[in-house]
Amino acid sequence: MTAYILRRLLATIPVMAVVAMFVFFLLRLAPGDPAAIIAGEDATAEAIAQVREKLGLDRPVLEQFALWLVGLAQGDFGTSIFSNMPVGRLIMQRLEPTVALTLSTLVVALALAIPVGILAAANARGLVDRIVMGFAVLGFACPVFLVGYVLIYVFAVRLGWLPVQGYRPLSEGILPFLEGLVLPSLALGLTYMALIARITRASMLEVLSEDYIRTARSKGLATRRVLMLHALKNAAVPIVTVIGIGIALLISGVVITETVFNIPGLGRLTVDAVLKRDYPIVQGLIIVFAGAKVLVNLLIDLSYAFLDPRIRY
């Protein structure tokens, strides 16, 4: 097991190296003169030269790359062009809302989608199943911002049950904190829920046709016990795999959800950085988001051993 964990940890190194190389060389290979584009439409030659110096574009490429890698290894993500603040600190300041939003979405999505998927599988081809699958197909097609605005319109503007926009940090109390997260989590989680409900249903259907399920039923066990204990346990591996794959959806969706709901997290930081063309911030955020995704997938891989004792490393 330890050897396996080590091997999986080592395997993440080339992936992250490609990510780091990609953001580094993108700046050097982008068409046109990125320094001129970052400096703005009517920048003087002096201002452009200044941006070039800040980005380190005036030094030899290999030297720049070595400096960038050494910095990264020490947790130095570079310096913002506009605020001159270290990118690492800017990211830390905005971390709380994004982590809160992602975790609450994960909880809401799993709590809703897995039971719904089980229910659909238990009533395969029935009315519940058809409704669930219909919603799943719709969920794949609805963009995050559309869902967000529909939810705001219905629950905040019309009914007035929840705040329209904004974020209340946890330090201001648990209730306002949770209130502000309900609509964003539902908006962000819809496609994710569709994905998980669909795989839960498919995976459960496959398991439910196995002989041991028939045995469990015929010896008189309650349906719920059969579903939850015998079937779900054996259907878990594909479900967990898709939970991991879907993390990419959540990370991409965070950027848009935070804009819709005016949440000052990493997503807003990304958008503000793009509008100001502050490339070092974008660069740092990509490393952080890609790192989060790689980490989640690593945890998912390790979890297989606990979910299915037949899997040995």
Added chain:
Amino acid sequence: MTVVAAELEPSTASALARLGSGLRRNPTIFAGVLLLAALAALALLAPWLTADPFKQAPINRLRPPSERFWFGTDQFGRDVFARTIHGARVSLVVGISVALVSSALGLALGLMCGYFRRIDGVVMRVMDGLMAIPSILLAIALITLTRPGLGIVIAAIVIPEVPRVVRVVRSVVLTIRSQPYIESAIAGGTRNFKLLARHILPNTVGPLIVQATYVCASAMLIEAGLSFLGAGVPPEIPSWGNIIAQGRTFFQIAPWTILIPGAFLALTVLAVNLLGDGLRDRLDPRLARRM
């Protein structure tokens, strides 16, 4: 009806009959194609069907949907119906171009990786790295460094989509490569190029088409997302993402400026997904059974 059928060329009649029964057996493909055809017709005929999408009329600002303005007007008095229908053009162009370009690149790379095992390791590590970056962020990074434009948006969406195509093509090639008929072709002295083109390529077509529809749907969602964030096509082009972004300020009093183009986007993506699901069931039964 019988008279009409008799008048048709026999081959045409049987082709039509086959089409009819094919559609009956695959209602999802039928629904997807019908919806897409309607949207494409609207998009193509937009200049003749609608008013000028750019014309501002401050006197008519923020009018709700009515007989005169079917989808209402925005804060500059521009006709939301005209803008939404013109927006379909941007989405369809982006979706189709990204699907075509990523399929071509992905097919070439996937064939090479699956067949020439020496380059496989390197190329697939690069693909793994690219796939670790969430697609919208990868697109954003490229857009930060370039001047806005439709071509850049298409290129920025192609890069994150290519690895997904490569994986599909590569896995097909790996499966086919170990088949006895490929081994016998190699033993018979067939050249690499002919082997790839004649024996391997045809097997990748089905999965490639299915994957291309999903790439198309994903590209349209990413384009709308980028434009919504202000990092997509230039703001003066009426794309669905841009219309929605510009409607944000007045959303509470004029929700139609956001909900209507949003619904059109969802409907288009739904149509492409239906087409993809239907094609998957027809062309890739192995995959179909899993979902």
